[in-house]
Amino acid sequence: MKRILISGLLLMVFGSLFAQENLLSKEEAVKLALENNFGIKIAENQVAIADNNQSLLNSGYLPSLTGTAGANYNELNSTTGYPGQFDSDGQARPDLEINHAESQSYNAGLNVGYTIFDGMGRFYNYKRLKEQYALSELQARETIENTLLQLFSVYFEVARLSENQNVLQQALEISTDRIKRAEYSFEYGQNTKLDILNAQVDVTNDSINLLNTQQQLMNTKRDLNVVLNQNLDAVYEVDTLIRFIPRLQLDELVTQSKENNVAILQTRRNMAINDYDIKVNQSGYLPTVGLNGSYGWNLNQSAASSFIPGQVIPGSNRNTLNFGLGASLTWNLFDGGGTSVRVKNAKIAYANQELFQKQVSLEVDRDIANALAIYENRLTIFEIQEQNVLTNQNNFERSREQFQLGRITSIEFRQAQINLLNAQTNKNLAKYDAKLAELQLLQLTGQLLNVEL
Known part of the structure; x- marks a missing residue:
């Protein structure tokens, strides 16, 4: 009965492990993140907006052209009376009526304007938009x-849990085999019931640890799918092979960090933007010269009127075309000091940006030094853990031989097994910690996107 229960437990634990899964390589994960990640898409849209802003259409260098058109319609109904007035026959002068007297007017025109000189304001603003x-x-x-650091943080956690799952699976298989051996030995009177109970306890503990690791692995895969913007229930394996960059190449990348670190490069762009801000504001001291032209057409169709007593004057049509050119010069000789204040503030902002650039440069130097030390420390720990696994593996193999010969107890054998399990999981943790430290160092040197991962 106990064997049936154990077999059922193993079936539940390992059932999903034998399913064929797809391999999600690191390169494929990066490709999916670049194509689908929401944060990256938003950033790309921001770049598209900045690209539109720096175009010639937003520079102020092109003329403005305005078209106008209009139409008006009027209908006049009027009665003009002449009280106290008589005609030549001595009869009362009749009222003069004008009904349905229609008048229309139509107009259309084009107006063009162009700024020849505006104190170099648009020139420096155009340069500023390029820097933006x-x-x-x-x-x-x-x-x-x-995003890539976030991606690999989750990707390597999936890899670590996958390797831990394999380690725990092996531990469970060993513990399960111990039950069989303990039962055979008990049947032949070579041990007591206590050895069987100890083996069963170890199987239970190993099964629980494996189940917990499997649950963590499923949750972490969902986290990875969120970063990749994929189906949350996508099933795959990840690449557990880790390659470290040679130290000589890493040292060379560190020496070039000042030219490639993204934070330092951003401060330089902001310096250029602040410099153009000063020049844009200084353009307010200079005049603006512009040209303007217009071309228009007007048609007026007037209604009949009665300006002369007793007579109706018929309406008329008037068709006109006009063309005009002009130039203008505007010089704000004094604007209440507004331009002067803006120039002073722009210079202060530039000085602040200089200070900020020095601060960022110093912080980057510190961060690189810390990241390099952390990387070296974690890489050393990983190498130590690798050796520790070999030592514990040898110890476990010898302990298993001694246990099978009955020279050590099941408790001593279990301790050797636990030591090996801890060494293997610690090595897995150290391996991915070291690789993440390397990636963080690569980001600080500005080479994260340029090296083969």
Whole structure:
């Protein structure tokens, strides 16, 4: 009966493990994230907006052309009376009536304006928009780098849990085999019932640990699917092979970090933007020269009138075309000091940006030094854990031989098994911690998107 229960438990634990899963490589994960991640899509849209803003259509260099048109209609019904007036026959002068006297007017025109000179304001503003576009590209790059770090943080957690799952599965198989051996030994009177009970307790504990790890693995895969914007229930395996960048290549990337770090590059773009802000505001001291032209057509169809007593004057049609050219010069000689204040504030903002650039540069140096030290420490720990696994593997194999010969107890054998299990899971953790530390260092050097992962 106990064997049936154990077999059922194993079936539940391992049932999903034998299903064929697809391999999601690191390269494929990066590709999916770049194509589908919501944060990256939003960043790309921001770059598209900045690209539109830096176009010639938003520069102020093109003329303005305005078309106008209009139409009016009037209908006049009037009666003009002449009280106290008589005609030549001595009769009372009749009223003069005008009914349905219609008048219309139509007009159409084109007006063009062009600024020849505006104190170089639009020139520097155009340059500023170019810098804004370059800054938006750097901001999008920063978003992509942060997303990739988030991606690999989750991806490597899936890989770690997958390897831990395999380790725990092996541990459970060993514990299950112990039950069989303990039962055979008990039947032949070579041990007591206590050995069987100890083995059953270990099987239960190993099964619970495996179930918990499987649940964590499923949850973490859903987290990864959110980053990739994929179906939450997508089933796949991940690549557990880790390659570290050679130290010489890493040192070379560190020396070039000042030229590639995205935070430093953003401060340089902001410096250029602040410099153009000063020049844009200084353009307010200079005059503006512009040209304007117009072309228009008017048609007036007037109604009949009765300006002369007793007579109706018929309406008339008037058709006119007009063309005009002009030039203008506007010089704001004094605007209450507004321009002067804006220029001073722009210079202060530039000085602040200089200070901020120095601060960011110092912080990046610190972060790189810390990241490099963390990476070296974690890589050393990983190497130690690798050796520790070999040591515990040898110890476990010798303990198993001694246990099978009856020279050590099941408790001593279990302790060797636990030591090996802990060494293997610690090695898995150290491996992915070291790789994440390397990726964080690569981001600080500005090379996260340029190296093979």
